[in-house]
Amino acid sequence: MLTVASDIEVLARFGRALADPIRCRILLALRDAPAYPADLANALAISRTRLSNHLACLRDCGLVLTVPDGRRTRYELADERLGHALDDLRAAVVAVETDRTCLAAAEKGCC
Secondary structure (H helix, E strand, O other): OOOOOOHHHHHHHHHHHHOOHHHHHHHHHHHHEOHHHHHHHHHOOOOHHHHHHHHHHHOOOOOEEEEEEEEEEEEEEOOHHHHHHHHHHHHHHHHHOOOOOOHHHHOOOOO
């Protein structure tokens, strides 16, 4: 049964997905177009096993969907608005001062 996640759950899942550079690369690739795992692995220069683990995380977070296509499975963003959200986040981050870092980065492991 599908349920609607709370705003906090949605943001936490999105944050979990974006916490890994490979998952970010996958999301950006899927923003451009749906893709098959083998093609994604080649384009991102990572092993299929590693890609599979990251795709599972993105599926669990509700950000990507699988679409059966004959004997193959294609991946795509779960909602086209995610692509726009990724673009908006990139634009917002680009606007941040590049010579500043989080003061708690070393002690809390953030930033």
